[in-house]
Amino acid sequence: SATHDKADLSARHPRARPDRVNILLVDDQPARLLSYETILGQLGQNLITARSGVEALARLMKDEFALVLLDVSMPGMDGFETAEMIHDHPRFERTPIIFITGVHDTEFDRLKGYKLGAVDYVSIAVVPEILRSKVSVLVELHCQRLELQQLNRSLAEANEQLEQANTTLQAEKNRELEALNLHLQKANTELAESNEALQAEIAERARAEAALLEADRHKDEFLATLAHELRNPLAPIRNAVEIMSRFPIDNPKL
Numbered sequence: 001s002a003t004h005d006k007a008d009l010s011a012r013h014p015r016a017r018p019d020r021v022n023i024l025l026v027d028d029q030p031a032r033l034l035s036y037e038t039i040l041g042q043l044g045q046n047l048i049t050a051r052s053g054v055e056a057l058a059r060l061m062k063d064e065f066a067l068v069l070l071d072v073s074m075p076g077m078d079g080f081e082t083a084e085m086i087h088d089h090p091r092f093e094r095t096p097i098i099f100i101t102g103v104h105d106t107e108f109d110r111l112k113g114y115k116l117g118a119v120d121y122v123s124i125a126v127v128p129e130i131l132r133s134k135v136s137v138l139v140e141l142h143c144q145r146l147e148l149q150q151l152n153r154s155l156a157e158a159n160e161q162l163e164q165a166n167t168t169l170q171a172e173k174n175r176e177l178e179a180l181n182l183h184l185q186k187a188n189t190e191l192a193e194s195n196e197a198l199q200a201e202i203a204e205r206a207r208a209e210a211a212l213l214e215a216d217r218h219k220d221e222f223l224a225t226l227a228h229e230l231r232n233p234l235a236p237i238r239n240a241v242e243i244m245s246r247f248p249i250d251n252p253k254l
Contacts, residue, residue, distance in 0.1 A: 021139055022046045022063050026056040026082065027071040027100070036069060039128040040135055053077030057085060060092055066142035067119075067135065072101035072109070080116060087117040096138045098122060 023045050025036045033049045040047055048063070050056040054077060056068065068086065072079035079099055086092045099113045102124035110121045120134055244254055 020044065020046050021066040021142055022048055023135065023139070024048050024050060024056060024059055024065045024068045026050045026053070026068060026074075026079070028052060028074045029071075032071070032100075035126075036131075039126070039131055040069075042132065043136055043139065045139060053079070053082030053085070056082055060086065060089075060095075065095060067096040067098065067138045069098050069100060069135070072099050072113070073103045080112060083113070083116045083118060093117075096142075098134060098138075100124065100126065 023040065023043075025033055025040075025047055026049075027033050027036070028051050030051070033051070037047050037049070045066070048059055048065075050059050052074060056070070059065075060068075068083075070079045070083060074082075077085075079101070083097050083099070086095060086097065096119045097117060098120045099118050100122045101109070113121045119138065122131060122134075247254055
């Protein structure tokens with residue numbers, strides 16, 4: 001069941017890792033942009049160019065980028081100002097920036113770049129293998145972050161579904177419990193009524209038994225009284241019968 005659930009979750013929420021990500025290359029010199037495209041072309045990603053800080057910001061507003069390769073020395077808005085504006089925006093505050101410069105190469109410049117949120121500071125002339133390796137690592141981190149975001153969304157949705165299922169289950173259990181309580185209450189009421197009827201029947205039987213005992217006592221008293229009361233008048237009658245029995249049956253005196 002767990003395997004099926006995972007398979008179903010994967011089917012509904014495919015992995016967020018894209019086939020290609022966007023990389024923004026910012027430099028006012030076309031030759032440098034072309035060299036960056038040549039160096040990074042082997043990575044198989046979408047390389048998008050901009051020739052000024054303003055153009056770079058416009059590109060960022062339209063698409064999502066895995067990282068920005070940013071020249072420090074540009075006319076108008078330089079790389080430092082561009083980086084500050086990029087990271088001041090909540091949407092791009094975590095976008096990695098690699099500074100590239102052939103002029104601002106002092107320790108102070110590097111410190112300033114890192115304070116502005118740069119992840120690396122590369123000096124010209126650029127070593128292709130090193131630059132390609134740095135960009136590749138940042139692209140992989142970006143893809144992993146996308147996967148993690150998608151996983152978090154999937155987990156949040158799964159938790160919501162689980163909460164709904166628990167709520168439904170709890171409501172069903174409550175309904176079953178209420179029905180059971182009603183049934184028990186009805187059974188208890190019927191049992192109480194049966195007990196009352198039984199107690200009434202027992203009481204009625206006790207009264208009938210007492211009445212029978214009382215009637216039997218009255219019968220005994222009546223018979224005793226009758227025997228006592230009849231004894232006196234029966235005695236002379238018995239004596240008369242005994243005297244009459246001494247005469248023949250055809251005696252006129254009988």
